[in-house]
Amino acid sequence: MEGKKKTTKGLLFLSLALALSVSLSAAATTHPFQLQTQTLHLHSLPHPPTLSWPESEDLSEPDPEEALSLSLHHIDALSSDQSPEQLFHLRLQRDAKRVESLLTLAGLNTSHAHRSGSGFSSSIISGLAQGSGEYFTRIGVGTPARYVYMVLDTGSDVVWLQCAPCRKCYSQTDPVFDPTKSQTYAGIPCGAPLCRRLDTPGCNKNKVCQYQVSYGDGSFTVGDFSTETLTFRRTRVTRVALGCGHDNEGLFIGAAGLLGLGQGKLSFPVQTGRRFNQKFSYCLVDRSASAKPSSVVFGDSAVSRTARFTPLLKNSKLDTFYYVELLGISVGGAPVRGLSASLFRLDAAGNGGVIIDSGTSVTRLTRPAYIALRDAFRVGASRLKRAPEFSLFDTCFDLSGLTEVKVPTVVLHFRGADVSLPATNYLIPVDNSGSFCFAFAGTMSGLSIIGNIQQQGFRVSYDLAGLRVGFAPRGCV
Numbered sequence: 001m002e003g004k005k006k007t008t009k010g011l012l013f014l015s016l017a018l019a020l021s022v023s024l025s026a027a028a029t030t031h032p033f034q035l036q037t038q039t040l041h042l043h044s045l046p047h048p049p050t051l052s053w054p055e056s057e058d059l060s061e062p063d064p065e066e067a068l069s070l071s072l073h074h075i076d077a078l079s080s081d082q083s084p085e086q087l088f089h090l091r092l093q094r095d096a097k098r099v100e101s102l103l104t105l106a107g108l109n110t111s112h113a114h115r116s117g118s119g120f121s122s123s124i125i126s127g128l129a130q131g132s133g134e135y136f137t138r139i140g141v142g143t144p145a146r147y148v149y150m151v152l153d154t155g156s157d158v159v160w161l162q163c164a165p166c167r168k169c170y171s172q173t174d175p176v177f178d179p180t181k182s183q184t185y186a187g188i189p190c191g192a193p194l195c196r197r198l199d200t201p202g203c204n205k206n207k208v209c210q211y212q213v214s215y216g217d218g219s220f221t222v223g224d225f226s227t228e229t230l231t232f233r234r235t236r237v238t239r240v241a242l243g244c245g246h247d248n249e250g251l252f253i254g255a256a257g258l259l260g261l262g263q264g265k266l267s268f269p270v271q272t273g274r275r276f277n278q279k280f281s282y283c284l285v286d287r288s289a290s291a292k293p294s295s296v297v298f299g300d301s302a303v304s305r306t307a308r309f310t311p312l313l314k315n316s317k318l319d320t321f322y323y324v325e326l327l328g329i330s331v332g333g334a335p336v337r338g339l340s341a342s343l344f345r346l347d348a349a350g351n352g353g354v355i356i357d358s359g360t361s362v363t364r365l366t367r368p369a370y371i372a373l374r375d376a377f378r379v380g381a382s383r384l385k386r387a388p389e390f391s392l393f394d395t396c397f398d399l400s401g402l403t404e405v406k407v408p409t410v411v412l413h414f415r416g417a418d419v420s421l422p423a424t425n426y427l428i429p430v431d432n433s434g435s436f437c438f439a440f441a442g443t444m445s446g447l448s449i450i451g452n453i454q455q456q457g458f459r460v461s462y463d464l465a466g467l468r469v470g471f472a473p474r475g476c477v
Helices: 002-030 084-108 367-380
Strands: 037-041 068-074 120-125 135-141 146-153 160-162 209-214 220-232 235-249 257-260 279-283 294-298 308-313 322-324 326-331 354-356 363-366 396-398 404-408 410-414 417-421 427-429 435-438 440-443 448-450 459-463 468-472
Touching (some): 160 220, 308 322, 308 417, 363 367, 367 404
Parallel strands (some): 146 257, 160 235, 363 440
Antiparallel strands (some): 037 404, 068 135, 068 294, 120 135, 120 294, 135 146, 135 220, 160 257, 209 220, 220 235, 279 459, 308 468, 322 354, 326 410, 363 448, 396 435, 410 417, 459 468
């Protein structure tokens, strides 16, 4: 009798399990995976922005409580005679050279030659040079301060500008800086600790330290290594070690020089670590959607309270770049299959990895990762009309005649921080005829690069003291 009861209970349990299984199968068939989408409001390629620096030469006394904030501008602002299509083509050309330069440096696996508290902030401009960054600001150099355009570059370290007398100088917007007219300029002696921080220091007949910085595109600058006062709006920063270049060659369009924002020991954030607590951030606006300027902020106020942080990784072979750990990417709410963290790993020899770079426009992913991401996006966007490939983009769509479309969501999963991209950060116009392309690309290199199109609209905070990078959405307000 007892055995019969057990058999009956067993049959009842099996029947319930089968019924539940059938029910779940039916539910899965009736309710398949729900693709997560967001609305992309379509717009044309932007016209070049106009340059204005109302705050740059304000020499009134600074407020000690005020953060140092500077406006940034894109390189396109210096090319008002070009059409939007021409500017976009030039941007892609610069981008290819920039990526080649970064990959060359990373491939060397050695410290590369262009080693290159309170707060302050400034506006940014993008695209000034093939071998450097895409954004520039206006900074006062010397005493009295003479204002010049300087590129900001997270991919290099040394601060430098063109100086008179020029053995060879490229054309710049402002007069070339003359160190003999500055009360605070001082050459660094050859035996000084600052001189020894250079990768390849030299010494001239006057026992003044010599520097040289070479970029992957063939651009370079050579001259005297010195200290000088820099003025950011109303904030003066004294004794900044910088290169005073007397022989400068390359495609540094319009700018007088470069403000290195890398992690190396001669970069501006590291040099001024005590004053600004080794913290800075920038927010790059989508010029087609916002009239506000991009900006850079130095000091504690640079770190947004709403930021999600991911740890910075150290590459013992290359201390300039900002390496982060990318674990995966989701499209339409589902993890991309075949895209594992191992594809993005930085190995002990300093190979591979993922860097965040303000001077690269289009995000490059190591090829297997890109193919997996691209294929997942194509499936999610299968209802959109396809268009021919365009330049480095192999996934494009014809959205002519439309004002908005639904596109799959894209989320970057960093360790500790999920970064959900706005639609404008990955589906971008490439002409004024309604062609839009998926703004990622593949690279045969093991190094992946998170570019500035994907960073648009986020306040990206670099906390070198805490060895972390943060992303705060809608951070350009």
